Amino acid sequence: MEGGGTCRDVCKELGIAYEGRDLRAGFDATRSESFDALGSFDFVWLHPPYWQMIRYNASSRCLSNAPTLAAFVSALRSVFANCRRVLAEHGKLAVLIGDGKHEGRYLGLPFRTLNAAEAEGYQLAAPEIIRFGHGSTSSKRVYSTSFIPRLHDVCLVLERTSSNR
Numbered sequence: 187m188e189g190g191g192t193c194r195d196v197c198k199e200l201g202i203a204y205e206g207r208d209l210r211a212g213f214d215a216t217r218s219e220s221f222d223a224l225g226s227f228d229f230v231w232l233h234p235p236y237w238q239m240i241r242y243n244a245s246s247r248c249l250s251n252a253p254t255l256a257a258f259v260s261a262l263r264s265v266f267a268n269c270r271r272v273l274a275e276h277g278k279l280a281v282l283i284g285d286g287k288h289e290g291r292y293l294g295l296p297f298r299t300l301n302a303a304e305a306e307g308y309q310l311a312a313p314e315i316i317r318f319g320h321g322s323t324s325s326k327r328v329y330s331t332s333f334i335p336r337l338h339d340v341c342l343v344l345e346r347t348s349s350n351r
Contacts, residue, residue: 187215187232214247216264224272232269233282234262236295255293259302266306273346278311279303284339296340308344315341 188194188206197204205227207213207220214220215232235250237258245251249265252258269279281303285295300310317339 187234189233193231209245209248210243215268216247216249216261218264218268218271221268221272226274226277227272228274228277230269230273230277230279231282232265232279234265236284236286237293238288255288255298259298262299263302263306266303266308270307270346275346277346279308279344279346281342281344282317282339283342296342300342303342303344307347309347310342311345312343315343317341 188208188211191206194204194206196202205224207215209215235248237252237255238250243251249258249261252261266279273279281299283295283299285293287293296314
């Protein structure tokens with residue numbers, strides 16, 4: 187889930203070793219065999235697509251195209267399980283996730299993400315980090331109803347628990 191490569195650029199500027207993968211280049215993070223030859227990592231950064239908010243491509247393998255919210259969470263759990271396999275014993279996994287509405291109801295994606303991660307053997311390693319989306323598409327829209335638009339994303343910094351579950 188390398189996206190536009192912002193992490194790659196920051197790591198390069200800071201002189202930090204970086205290795206990135208993305209579905210666009212054939213890497214399917216939901217498939218365990220994709221991780222077989224990767225080795226071990228101290229830190230993994232994920233910014234998964236948010237379910238059905240922005241369709242990044244037409245691939246059924248893309249999390250943004252999951253047919254249901256339950257299927258999205260199930261696929262995200264697969265990603266977490268696969269990342270856990272390559273994460274060093276005291277390694278950290280950071281996940282940036284926002285929220286949105288579907289059929290008039292908030293999805294609670296940050297909470298669902300944390301629950302999915304805990305089910306795959308992770309726990310919070312730090313308080314949630316809030317990233318404000320100044321200039322995001324939702325901050326430029328005019329809404330006809332009175333509600334609070336999503337103006338931030340949540341970064342969850344997780345660590346492996348000592349047992350798998």
